[in-house]
Amino acid sequence: MQSHLLLLAIFAFFVSLVFAVIAKDTAREQIRLGGLMFAGFLGSAIVLGWLMYPLPL
Amino acid sequence: MRATAAADTQSGTLVLLCLASWAVPGAGHLWLGRRTKGLIFLIALLLMFSIGLATHGRLVPPGAVAGLIDLSDPLVGLMAVADLGIGAAYFVASALGYGAGNVRAVTYEYGNTFLIVAGLLNLLVVIDAYDVAMGRK
Numbered sequence: 001m002q003s004h005l006l007l008l009a010i011f012a013f014f015v016s017l018v019f020a021v022i023a024k025d026t027a028r029e030q031i032r033l034g035g036l037m038f039a040g041f042l043g044s045a046i047v048l049g050w051l052m053y054p055l056p057l
Numbered sequence: 058m059r060a061t062a063a064a065d066t067q068s069g070t071l072v073l074l075c076l077a078s079w080a081v082p083g084a085g086h087l088w089l090g091r092r093t094k095g096l097i098f099l100i101a102l103l104l105m106f107s108i109g110l111a112t113h114g115r116l117v118p119p120g121a122v123a124g125l126i127d128l129s130d131p132l133v134g135l136m137a138v139a140d141l142g143i144g145a146a147y148f149v150a151s152a153l154g155y156g157a158g159n160v161r162a163v164t165y166e167y168g169n170t171f172l173i174v175a176g177l178l179n180l181l182v183v184i185d186a187y188d189v190a191m192g193r194k
Contacts, residue, residue, distance in 0.1 A: 001112060007167045011174070014105045018178045021097050022185050025194075 012041035071190055078186040080144040082179045085186025098182050105175035106143050106150075114168025115158025116140050116151055136169075142176025 001007065020034030078085025083098030110116075117137040125134025141147055150156050156172070159165060188194045 001108075002163050004167070007108075007112065007164065010108065011105075011167075011171065014101050015174060015178070017101050018098065018182070021094055022181060 008045055009042060012038050012045075016041065071187065074190055075183050075187055078183045079142070079179065082144065082146075082182060085183065086189070089186065089189050091189065098179075102143065102175050102179050102182070103146060105171050105178070106146050109168045109171030109175060110150060110155045112164035112168035112171065113159040113162035114156070114165065114170075114172040115160075116147060116156030116172060118151075136173060139173040139176045142178075142180040143172075144179060147176075 016034045016037035019037060020030040024030045024033050074085050074088055077088060081099065082102035083095035086092075086095035086098060088095075117133055117140050119137060119141060121130065121133045121137035122141075123134065124130030125138065147156075158168070162168070185194070
């Protein structure tokens with residue numbers, strides 16, 4: 001398992017899951033918050049990745 | 058007198074609950090009858106911890122916490138505190154020889170991140186179990 005994107009997605013999934021289950025009590029709210037957080041994690045990582053592309057450190 | 062004894066019993070139970078919740082992720086919620094939440098925490102956090110080990114992350118020895126106290130190596134001390142957050146799994150994995158870490162592995166930093174975040178999330182779960190026990194949630 002060496003794909004950075006896959007590891008990032010797995011990490012985002014588990015963190016979103018735990019936060020959503022801690023923060024909300026009904027399944028519907030948990031799925032909504034968890035989905036939003038997961039999409040936010042992935043989206044921001046991809047956007048930041050492309051923004052850093054022309055600026056290698 | 059009775060009120061004091063009841064309060065002592067309650068605080069003793071709360072300490073036990075928090076210890077159980079720290080030692081086994083989700084145990085506090087299972088104890089309080091929140092089975093679904095408890096099972097989700099148990100599976101998700103132990104899977105995160107296992108993935109951290111499988112991707113060659115490093116478990117910092119508990120002695121490294123001293124670096125946080127005497128400020129000789131505060132970041133490694135903080136990492137040790139975070140790693141210890143996962144509870145019994147930390148000691149089981151260490152005893153079985155896992156968590157040595159391989160700094161040359163491509164996934165080394167990912168492994169560390171999984172191990173650290175699994176521990177920190179478990180500490181949040183302990184606080185949540187405490188809040189549930191206190192009737193705040």
